[in-house]
Amino acid sequence: xxxxxxxxxxxxxxxxxxxxxxxxxxxxxxxxxxxxxxxxxxxxxxxxxxxxxxxxxxxxxxxxxxxxxxxxxxxxxxxxxxxxxxxxxxxxxxxxxxxxxxxxxxxxxxxxxxxxxxxxxxxxxxxxxxxxxxxxxxxxxxxxxxxxxxxxxxxxxxxxxxxxxxxxxxxxxxxxxxxxxxxxxxxxxxxxxxxxxxxxxxxxxxxxxxxxxxxxxxxxxxxxxxxxxxxxxxxxxxxxxxxxxxxxxxxxxxxxxxxxxxxxxxxxxxxxxxxxxxxxxxxxxxxxxxxxxxxxxxxxxxxxxxxxxxxxxxxxxxxxxxxxxxxxxxxxxxx
Numbered sequence: 504x505x506x507x508x509x510x511x512x513x514x515x516x517x518x519x520x521x522x523x524x525x526x527x528x529x530x531x532x533x534x535x536x537x538x539x540x541x542x543x544x545x546x547x548x549x550x551x552x553x554x555x556x557x558x559x560x561x562x563x564x565x566x567x568x569x570x571x572x573x574x575x576x577x578x579x580x581x582x583x584x585x586x587x588x589x590x591x592x593x594x595x596x597x598x599x600x601x602x603x604x605x606x607x608x609x610x611x612x613x614x615x616x617x618x619x620x621x622x623x624x625x626x627x628x629x630x631x632x633x634x635x636x637x638x639x640x641x642x643x644x645x646x647x648x649x650x651x652x653x654x655x656x657x658x659x660x661x662x663x664x665x666x667x668x669x670x671x672x673x674x675x676x677x678x679x680x681x682x683x684x685x686x687x688x689x690x691x692x693x694x695x696x697x698x699x700x701x702x703x704x705x706x707x708x709x710x711x712x713x714x715x716x717x718x719x720x721x722x723x724x725x726x727x728x729x730x731x732x733x734x735x736x737x738x739x740x741x742x743x744x745x746x747x748x749x750x751x752x753x754x755x756x757x758x759x760x761x762x763x764x765x766x767x768x769x770x771x772x773x774x775x776x777x778x779x780x781x782x783x784x785x786x787x788x789x790x791x792x793x794x795x796x797x798x799x800x801x802x803x804x805x806x807x808x809x810x811x812x813x814x815x816x817x818x819x820x821x822x823x824x825x826x827x828x829x830x831x832x833x834x835x836x837x838x
Contacts, residue, residue: 507800508660508756512536513824514626515693515730516636518749518761521650522619525550530575532565536625537754540612541565543586545573550621551586552612558590558603587611618642619650619763620749622732627826634693637729641745641765650747650763653786659796661731661750661758662821667792668697668726671812677795678788686724688813690820695728731824742774743767744781760789 519533525544532555533540539555541564555563557577567578574583574591583592588611590603602608613624613632618639624632641647657664667673671685686699700723723739734748749761764782766775807814 506756508663510660510662510755510801511627511825512625512752512755513661513731513821514624514630514633514826515732515824516615516622516624516632516634517732517751518620519552519623519751520550520621521652521763522550522616522621523650525621528570530565530568530570532563535623535751535753535759537752539563539565540623541568541575542621543568543570543575545570545586547573549573549586550614550616551575552614552621552623553584553586553588554610554612556609557582557584558608584609618747620747625752630826634730637727637733637735639735639745639747642747646768647745647765648768650765651782653762653764653782653789655760655789655793656753656757657760657793657796658757659799660756660801661752662818663796663799663801664750664758664760664792665728665731665734665821666814666817668728669812669814669817672810673795677791688816690816693730693823695726695817695820697726699724699726731821738781742770742778742781744778746782746785762786762789 517535519535519540520531520542525531525542527544527548528546530541530543533542533552540552541555542550542552544550553564553575555565557564557579559577559580559582562577562579564575564577564584569576569578571583574585576583581594582590583594585591588607588609590599590606590608593599593603610629615622615624615636617636619642622636626633669688686697688695688697690696723737725737725739727735729735732750734746734750736746736748738744738746744764744766747763747765749759749763751759751761753759762782762785766778770778805814
């Protein structure tokens with residue numbers, strides 16, 4: 504069987520780690536974007552990502568490398584490299600090798616640490632970032648909780664999981680929803696916005712839900728996508744919850760999906776219970792989706808009907824994050 508997908512890894516910002524997962528002076532190997540990388544935090548607290556292999560004799564900096572000041576030292580011979588990819592020291596050499604002296608020896612990935620996440624910019628031609636990471640003001644706010652994280656590794660491409668947001672009809676058959684969600688969707692360049700309104704039973708001051716069917720409260724779900732790697736969902740109404748979605752390509756057919764939830768701390772016990780039920784239900788729905796994602800193929804020209812939702816519109820928006828095929832072939836020839 505050939506590849507199930509023939510599109511490349513889309514460019515954008517991707518959350519390669521939560522900030523809390525990388526301690527001061529820590530070094531971690533990463534494998535994302537079909538590449539070996541090293542993530543480390545310098546003694547001043549800066550998060551850095553470099554290509555993994557030492558240009559001296561090819562050791563992987565993420566396996567045994569050590570932080571020395573603002574640099575990382577290779578575990579094989581102790582050569583040191585800054586977060587900008589410059590060789591800063593060869594401990595046993597009298598002179599800096601000419602190929603390393605004052606030159607960038609290892610590719611430094613663009614990195615931003617924002618909203619509790621370490622973001623790395625991926626582009627197949629290593630073009631500089633073309634848009635910014637969206638900051639979520641509530642993350643880190645003392646009135647909101649820390650992340651509750653759900654994590655999956657899935658054998659699929661990231662467009663396939665993202666397309667679920669536009670595939671309205673699947674909620675009936677995969678998730679046993681009572682109806683098809685409908686909402687307003689708009690696209691603005693690299694961003695996509697959706698808004699869904701609904702009604703939920705009201706809650707009194709003692710935290711009791713109305714069971715008479717006579718008192719209702721309006722609830723709202725607002726979703727925004729910032730490129731292919733950052734999703735923000737705000738659930739507002741009976742309780743406030745924010746879902747921070749991190750989508751990271753491992754290679755063209757495997758990905759990591761992380762849902763990070765935060766909630767207001769001032770909710771009563773019933774609201775907290777309902778908010779926890781929401782996050783667990785979203786996790787359950789992902790588990791229902793995974794067998795579909797891991798066994799389907801991508802059809803470029805699917806046979807759609809008028810009840811499917813804006814799938815074609817979504818695909819046109821998502822396609823902007825694929826670098827032109829001609830440029831990708833040139834890049835492969837160079838590397």
